[in-house]
Amino acid sequence: MSLLDHPDRLHEHVSAFRAAHPRADVRARFGASVTALLDRRPDAVAVTADLMHATGLAGLKERHPDRLINVGIAEQNLTGVAAGLAACGKLPVVCGYAAFLTLRAVEQAKVDCAYNELKVILCGLASGLSYGVGGPTHQTYEDIAIMRAIPNMIVVAPSDPVELDHALQAAAEHPAGTPIYLRLGRGPEHVFTRPGDPFAIGRAARLTEGRDVCLVAHGAMVMECLLAADLLRPEGIAAEVLNMHTVKPVDRGAILAAAAHVRAMVVVEEHSVIGGLGAAVLEVLERGHAFPILRIGVEDAYPPIGPTPELRESLGLSGPRIADRVRALL
Template identity: 85%
Template sequence: MSLLDHPDRLREHVAAFRAARPREDVRARFGASVMALLERRPDAVAVTADLMHATGLARLLPRFADRLINVGIAEQNMTGVAAGLAACGRLPVVCGYAAFTTLRAVEQAKVDCAYNDLKVILAGLGSGLTYGVGGPTHQTYEDVAIMRAIPNMVVVAPADPVELGHALDAAADLPGAAPVYLRLGRGPEHVVTPPGAPFEIGRAIRLAEGRDVCLVAHGAMVMEALLAADLLRAEGIAAEVLNLHTVKPIDRDAILTAAGHVRAMVVVEEHSVIGGLGSAVLEVLERGHAFPVVRIGIEDRYPPTGPTPELREALGLCGPHVARVARDLLR
């Protein structure tokens, strides 16, 4: 019997795969990364909406109290203040929950930042289902669709806390004046970034080679894509894994290169299937492709409320489900 069809063996295999990969807290890494950025860049300043402790920014207080601005629970004001700081030559890093950074303050992101060509780093924590217990007010599954539709906006979803640090530095050093939306998680996530792995905004990272199916993912779903590739290997299926951390500007070359040698493609994202990573990939392939493409994400409905791991499994945002979908595509 196939491993995918043997519940007990599958459960043990998945547990061992996860246990072999360390976990790190997203919020702790974010706070440490912002601290390092402020040490490196005298022009950098952090702006938050009453989330100093929830985002790890409280560690800035002893050394950088004069470069940490807490505007209170006022995300629109937070983004507007950040735009003003950018207009004065500073490098503001905005930090709020993704639901409010991208929805409540979307006008300020669009007009104050993007329209005026101002470099503001908009960090949205608790994206996707990582604030699952917060329910529909705090779950965020439409942010990529919204932010990538804004002209002049860069959209990046790091795969893990390590890549978060790389992405923040890359956003700060990105030439030009485009604002950058960093889509971040909330709690502990598995680390999948190889030591010394290069990071460049707009350049995908190939984490596994394969010529049967390409698994495309970003954020925490990269871990699930790697797990799916491991499970498919036991089925005799070679899966390529593409960490497409930058949704905009998207790495067209990486997608088209994969399309040239695989028999199917599966895009998995902790986001609505409408307008997110899967839609962006299909836009690259819009001139036609000779293989099936399936998008795995959150369907057009409100997810339930609950812990993140249980929600991911219930909605099919997990390695075993991705592997089954890919296997069935190739049959």
């Protein structure tokens, strides 16, 4: 009998699964990660748009006062200044909200950074629905579609606060000549990544094995897919979970390898279903596939305003709702 058919047992199981993966604050981890990067790299500079506290960088002012630049609430100027720093041999880490960094400053990201082949790490925090109470001005569900359409732009969406560390370090070590957009959350998120887990830009991580369905996700949705796989296992449904933390360049090999042995594929993203990870997966499989593909994400409408967990649940972006969709699909 499926847990999905027994609300009380389902609630207990979900609560236990989440409790086994304690949460950590994204902003605090980001601030610590940027500080550690500046400790290691004398050429690294943090640049922000008056968001020191909101991005966890408040302590950086005392530790590296000469390498924290606040341009004020001016994201276009922020990105242009970062490009200038990169042209002078610095490693700029741009710290801002994803909604403003990708929408207000898209021209500077394209022309100043990508076109000029400059190494700028663009960190967009509060992405997806992680700032759900901020409404459509602060919710960000189109940033991946925007940024991955820019030539010479890498797009990475870490799955939890520990993988955030890995992604920032990998971005700093990546060969020069391309800007990198890191899509990050805001509040506490569940942690399942271990400090020693391997991480490489452009290479997905297979977290579980299964021959029935492949769940492809990035960001906080990876945790929800792990929960969905756990709920489906007692029913005899084996789900492979792919952490596709790099959306561009997407790991074609991992997608094609999964496509060779599963009965269905489900892409889950806290982003619009238009132009995001689901679109990237379909582009890999554009020559045809012999199984159904379901994309779960933000439909072509503005989500409501509210707390992040409730928003995710209402939009079908929770483990139990994903498991329901998978069961129906199969």
